[in-house]
Amino acid sequence: MANGILIFGEVRGGHLKPITRELITAANQLSQAGGGPVSLALVGEGVDAALGEAKALPVSKVYTAKHALLAHYSSQGYAAALSEVVKTSGANVVLFGATTEGRDLSARAAARCNAALFADCTELSLQNGALRVKRPVYSGKVYAELESTAPIAFASIRPNVFVPVSGAGTAEVTDVPVQIDDSMVRGHVKEVVQTASGTKDLTEAEIIVSGGRSLKSSENFAILEDLAKTLHATVGASRAAVDAGYRPHSYQVGQTGKVVNPKLYIAVGISGAIQHLVGMRTSKVIVAINKDENAPIFQKADYGIVGDLFDVVPKVNEEFKKLLGT
Numbered sequence: 111m112a113n114g115i116l117i118f119g120e121v122r123g124g125h126l127k128p129i130t131r132e133l134i135t136a137a138n139q140l141s142q143a144g145g146g147p148v149s150l151a152l153v154g155e156g157v158d159a160a161l162g163e164a165k166a167l168p169v170s171k172v173y174t175a176k177h178a179l180l181a182h183y184s185s186q187g188y189a190a191a192l193s194e195v196v197k198t199s200g201a202n203v204v205l206f207g208a209t210t211e212g213r214d215l216s217a218r219a220a221a222r223c224n225a226a227l228f229a230d231c232t233e234l235s236l237q238n239g240a241l242r243v244k245r246p247v248y249s250g251k252v253y254a255e256l257e258s259t260a261p262i263a264f265a266s267i268r269p270n271v272f273v274p275v276s277g278a279g280t281a282e283v284t285d286v287p288v289q290i291d292d293s294m295v296r297g298h299v300k301e302v303v304q305t306a307s308g309t310k311d312l313t314e315a316e317i318i319v320s321g322g323r324s325l326k327s328s329e330n331f332a333i334l335e336d337l338a339k340t341l342h343a344t345v346g347a348s349r350a351a352v353d354a355g356y357r358p359h360s361y362q363v364g365q366t367g368k369v370v371n372p373k374l375y376i377a378v379g380i381s382g383a384i385q386h387l388v389g390m391r392t393s394k395v396i397v398a399i400n401k402d403e404n405a406p407i408f409q410k411a412d413y414g415i416v417g418d419l420f421d422v423v424p425k426v427n428e429e430f431k432k433l434l435g436t
């Protein structure tokens with residue numbers, strides 16, 4: 111195992127997603143264990159801005175796979191293009207962010223490359239040249255350690271697990287020709303519309319402020335939006351809040367919502383039902399605000415405030431504003 115590690119460079123709004131630097135840290139660990147050089151794949155139509163960013167990353171090579179039919183993400187089109195890059199690079203480990211796009215693409219591209227696939231990994235290593243990963247299973251109750259026996263292994267990496275690599279480089283660029291036709295991008299995305307500008311997706315957010323049924327209305331979520339604005343955080347919700355129509359389903363954290371892994375999770379007026387906990391219990395620091403001192407969320411929380419959220423949240427927000435000078 112020394113043919114190299116390839117990272118799929120996910121692009122959003124023309125720019126590389128921040129998780130790219132986390133993936134380089136993960137790839138460097140494998141490289142230092144004899145995994146070979148680290149390179150990056152860029153797939154799209156015009157990837158100029160992202161290419162400028164990619165060339166300045168500490169990787170040895172950047173491969174581009176460009177085609178007019180790759181203007182928007184399509185799993186078939188991108189998988190076909192990425193497979194060509196995998197072949198050209200000769201890499202035998204390919205890493206993705208465990209984002210919506212990364213999970214979708216890694217599965218289809220792994221099938222095309224006849225590769226093993228490990229999803230949502232939190233640790234990677236090489237054991238006698240084979241990729242070994244650790245990943246949470248059974249809603250995060252236990253970790254499974256798995257080892258690849260296939261010649262090529264794909265892995266998606268959970269956001270906010272690896273420290274983003276610092277530093278810069280001057281990577282060499284190789285264009286990889288791709289053969290794509292209309293049949294491969296049937297039903298593809300025509301337009302991408304951003305819903306909330308400036309906020310990160312829940313699965314990638316470093317700070318999340320989540321609200322529960324206790325918010326009582328959609329309008330009352332404004333106090334959480336205000337706190338989130340101060341902290342540059344993303345707002346989430348419990349299923350009860352979503353079912354009550356206070357927030358759309360895309361905000362839901364938990365078993366039937368999103369699994370998140372932020373550095374800080376602030377649960378506001380959320381009881382801490384097991385179905386909610388499985389979606390956020392790997393958060394690095396959990397803060398709970400609840401008026402019931404016996405609420406189960408306090409058993410998981412690192413810090414707790416017992417009080418009425420309508421009093422506490424604005425006060426907490428004011429204190430953060432003073433501390434952060436905003």
Ligand SMILES: Cc1cc2nc3c(=O)[nH]c(=O)nc-3n(C[C@H](O)[C@H](O)[C@H](O)COP(=O)(O)OP(=O)(O)OC[C@H]3O[C@@H](n4cnc5c(N)ncnc54)[C@H](O)[C@@H]3O)c2cc1C
Pocket residue numbers: 321322323324347348349350351362363364365366367368378379380381382383384385386389399400401402405417418419420
């Ligand atoms: C199959 C299945 C899947 C599910 N999937 C999910 C999921 O993905 N995500 C999810 O979240 N849930 C999920 N649930 C639902 C879950 O069981 C709980 O019902 C839900 O999480 C409760 O949401 P909540 O904490 O907002 O509401 P509640 O349980 O009603 O809790 C409200 C909390 O707010 C506190 N509170 C009330 N007023 C105030 C106030 N003014 N100030 C401070 N605190 C206050 C209360 O003390 C209480 O602790 C699922 C359930 C099932 C059966």
